[in-house]
Amino acid sequence: MSTLNSLKLVAVIKPAKLPPVVQRRNKLSDKIWEQIQLAEAKSNGGTYAPLKSKRLKDLEGNIKLLEVPKRIKPWWFTAPNGKVCLILRYGSKVLEIAQGKSAIELDKPAELIPTLQKIKTAVEAGELDHLINAATEAVRMGFKH
Template sequence: MSLISSLKLIEFRPETAQGRIFVRRRKLADKIDQQIKLATDPAYAPSKFVTVTDESGNQHRREVAKRIKRWWVVNADDTVQLTVRYGSKPIELAKGKNAIQCTNASEVSTVLSTVKEAVLNGELDTALSSVTGVGSKAK
C-alpha cells in the first residue's frame, strides 16, 4: 500500500471563488478578535513596522504600536454601549439599531465572541453589503 493512497484526496476549490463576502467575513472576524483582546487586556497594543527616514536620508524600519479604537463606550451608570464597525462605519444589526447594550465592561468580550460566531455563520452578510456599498455603481 502506498502512502498517497492512504490519504483522502479531493479536488482543490478555494472558498474565495464563491464571492467576496468570505473576505469581508474574515476581515471583520479579525477586527473582532482585536477588540476581544483589547477588552480582556486594556494594555493590549499590537505593533506594526514603519519606515522612518532620518536627517541624513537613511531609511530605517521601526516597530511602533498600532492604534486601535475601542468599539464600546462606558456610560455613567456603568452600562456599556457596543457598536460593531466595518472600517469606520457602524454596522446596523437590526432596523434602526446599531449598538448592543451590555450590563458592564466585563460582558463585552463574551458579546463580541457571540457576534464573531454570527459573522462567520453569515448572519450579518446583508448588513456588511449595505455598509460596503456592494451593488452601487460608481458614476
C-alpha cells in the same frame, strides 16, 4: 504505497483569491478579534498594543523600517445609565444592527468578551454579510459624489 492509500485523495483547484464577501468577513472577524484582545487586556488591568511596521526617512534620506504600536480604539463605552454599549464598526462606518439601532447594550462589563465572541462567530457564519455589504456600498457612494 499503502500509506498513501489510507489518505483521501481529491482533485481540486486552489482558487486564485477569496470571494469579496469572504474577504470582508475575514476583515471584520480580525477587527473583532482585536477588540476581544483589547477587552481582555483592560479587564486584567493591562494594555493591548500590537506592533505594526512603519517606514520612516531619517535625516540622510534613508528609509528605515520601524515597529510602532498600533492604535486600537475600543468599540464600547459606558452609557450614562451605567450600562456598557457596544458598537460594531466596519472600517470607519458604524454598522446598524437593526433598523435605527446601532449599539448592543450590556448589563455588566463582564458580558463584553462573551458578546464579542458571539458576534465573531456570527460574522464567520455569514450572518452579518448584509450589514457589511451596506457599509461597503456607503463607502462606494462617497467616492461617486
